[in-house]
Amino acid sequence: xxxxxxxxxxxxxxxxxxxxxxxxxxxxxxxxxxxxxxxxxxxxxxxxxxxxxxxxxxxxxxxxxxxxxxxxxxxxxxxxxxxxxxxxxxxxxxxxxxxxxxxxxxxxxxxxxxxxxxxxxxxxxxxxxxxxxxxxxxxxxxxxxxxxxxxxxxxxxxxxxxxxxxxxxxxxxxxxxxxxxxxxxxxxxxxxxxxxxxxxxxxxxxxxxxxxxxxxxxxxxxxxxxxxxxxxxxxxxxxxxxxxxxxxxxxxxxxxxxxxxxxxxxxxxxxxxxxxxxxxxxxxxxxxxxxxxxxxxxxxxxxxxxxxxxxxxxxxxxxxxxxxxxxxxxxxxxxxxxxxxxxxxxxxxxxxxxxxxxxxxxxxxxxxxxxxxxxxxxxxxxxxxxxxxxxxxxxxxxxxxxxxxxxxxxxxxxxxxxxxxxxxxxxxxxxxxxxxxxxxxxxxxxxxxxxxxxxxxxxxxxxxxxxxxxxxxxxxxxxxxxxxxxxxxxxxxxxxxxxxxxxxxxxxxxxxxxxxxxxxxxxxxxxxxxxxxx
Numbered sequence: 277x278x279x280x281x282x283x284x285x286x287x288x289x290x291x292x293x294x295x296x297x298x299x300x301x302x303x304x305x306x307x308x309x310x311x312x313x314x315x316x317x318x319x320x321x322x323x324x325x326x327x328x329x330x331x332x333x334x335x336x337x338x339x340x341x342x343x344x345x346x347x348x349x350x351x352x353x354x355x356x357x358x359x360x361x362x363x364x365x366x367x368x369x370x371x372x373x374x375x376x377x378x379x380x381x382x383x384x385x386x387x388x389x390x391x392x393x394x395x396x397x398x399x400x401x402x403x404x405x406x407x408x409x410x411x412x413x414x415x416x417x418x419x420x421x422x423x424x425x426x427x428x429x430x431x432x433x434x435x436x437x438x439x440x441x442x443x444x445x446x447x448x449x450x451x452x453x454x455x456x457x458x459x460x461x462x463x464x465x466x467x468x469x470x471x472x473x474x475x476x477x478x479x480x481x482x483x484x485x486x487x488x489x490x491x492x493x494x495x496x497x498x499x500x501x502x503x504x505x506x507x508x509x510x511x512x513x514x515x516x517x518x519x520x521x522x523x524x525x526x527x528x529x530x531x532x533x534x535x536x537x538x539x540x541x542x543x544x545x546x547x548x549x550x551x552x553x554x555x556x557x558x559x560x561x562x563x564x565x566x567x568x569x570x571x572x573x574x575x576x577x578x579x580x581x582x583x584x585x586x587x588x589x590x591x592x593x594x595x596x597x598x599x600x601x602x603x604x605x606x607x608x609x610x611x612x613x614x615x616x617x618x619x620x621x622x623x624x625x626x627x628x629x630x631x632x633x634x635x636x637x638x639x640x641x642x643x644x645x646x647x648x649x650x651x652x653x654x655x656x657x658x659x660x661x662x663x664x665x666x667x668x669x670x671x672x673x674x675x676x677x678x679x680x681x682x683x684x685x686x687x688x689x690x691x692x693x694x695x696x697x698x699x700x701x702x703x704x705x706x707x708x709x710x711x712x713x714x715x716x717x718x719x720x721x722x723x724x725x726x727x728x729x730x731x732x733x734x735x736x737x738x739x740x741x742x743x744x745x746x747x748x749x750x751x752x753x754x755x756x757x758x759x760x761x762x763x764x765x766x767x768x769x770x771x772x773x774x775x776x777x778x779x780x781x782x783x784x785x786x787x788x789x790x791x792x793x794x795x796x797x798x799x800x801x802x803x804x805x806x807x808x809x810x
């Protein structure tokens with residue numbers, strides 16, 4: 277907050293999901309009100325209607341908090357429509373007026389823009405927000421623009437919300453900004469946002485948050501998959517054709533080699549409509565093959581089988597978020613999971629509709645369903661603090677999405693001691709192994725899924741588990757108990773429990789509420805000792 281004020285109440289904050297970006301923004305509103313901006317108007321831009329609703333709830337909660345704290349005796353009322361947005365009810369130094377209606381624009385809401393607090397979904401803000409900001413500044417109002425998930429607003433139609441920029445200078449002293457994101461862009465995209473919102477003034481990363489206990493501790497599991505033979509042949513064929521086309525393009529435009537993937541595709545789009553027909557066809561062919569190849573990787577047949585085997589081995593009390601890239605794949609997995617766990621599975625994606633998605637998310641929050649399958653629509657902002665397991669069904673090439681998806685399961689919640697993220701990736705493809713932060717408290721596990729056997733492999737764990745079973749056999753363990761031990765060891769390979777240490781395993785044995793749970797932790801204790809981790 278001090279850095280933001282020192283920068284003229286302008287700037288961007290990059291902070292991990294769950295660190296308190298929304299609270300920071302509301303505290304900034306409070307600071308502006310205390311510092312003498314009684315006519316302050318707050319404009320908040322969000323990428324989705326779900327986030328719009330969450331901001332509305334957060335503002336109302338903050339308003340209630342201020343009412344309880346204020347010394348001016350503001351009467352509590354449920355009649356929000358009767359509250360004048362500009363009424364100054366607090367008299368005296370250090371007091372502030374937080375009263376005012378909250379207006380929503382987008383997601384089916386079309387409230388009047390003269391509300392003191394206006395929350396816009398970006399699709400609704402593009403063609404009206406800039407004009408409204410200028411009009412209100414000319415009328416002598418102070419404007420505080422909060423750009424949530426601001427990395428969305430640096431280009432294309434979304435950047436229209438900043439069309440006021442060339443005309444803002446006469447009103448600069450009454451205009452304040454705050455950009456919020458877990459993953460700010462770099463290069464020219466960062467520079468553009470900085471020209472509108474101000475420079476990055478603070479950064480709070482995943483590892484730092486984990487060490488400070490701002491987010492819960494977590495384990496990351498990289499699960500290596502393989503193509504089927506026909507899939508591998510098709511992938512290699514497309515890769516060879518892409519290489520030929522790329523060489524043709526580089527021969528004509530050597531600067532392509534110096535561009536990142538995003539810049540290359542933007543450049544190729546322009547080539548498609550150029551005068552050189554041969555180069556245009558090469559660019560279009562390369563982009564078409566790239567999309568088909570990505571789709572082939574995303575839809576690799578092992579993904580769904582692996583996810584089903586994984587969920588079978590996870591703690592049945594854990595709430596699970598599954599992230600996919602393709603709606604068709606999400607629907608396929610939903611059908612199979614709903615057959616295994618009837619009434620306990622939901623899906624959330626753009627083809628479901630706003631109301632259906634809202635209802636599904638509420639059922640997930642209230643524990644009516646335990647497994648939620650989602651596509652990109654849930655990557656940002658959705659707050660489900662008690663979800664502790666994430667499965668990335670189809671990989672993503674962007675670090676931003678990886679961090680956002682990890683952030684969905686890292687919020688601290690009562691009874692939640694640790695989170696787990698499972699990242700499924702096809703080896704030897706364009707789908708890289710997940711790169712995510714690691715620290716002393718967080719562990720990365722490397723697994724392989726064998727589709728023929730329907731099992732997971734980890735050399736260190738497998739060796740220790742084999743030793744445990746051998747010791748039991750030497751001790752004359754009965755066939756029934758040996759089968760129980762194999763079952764428990766089969767579960768442990770996809771959980772991080774064997775890395776927690778001897779004391780942790782012993783404590784869980786004492787706390788176990790069932791024979792099966794006690795047997796599981798006894799096996800984990802033996803694995804700890806066999807792996808030399810005690």
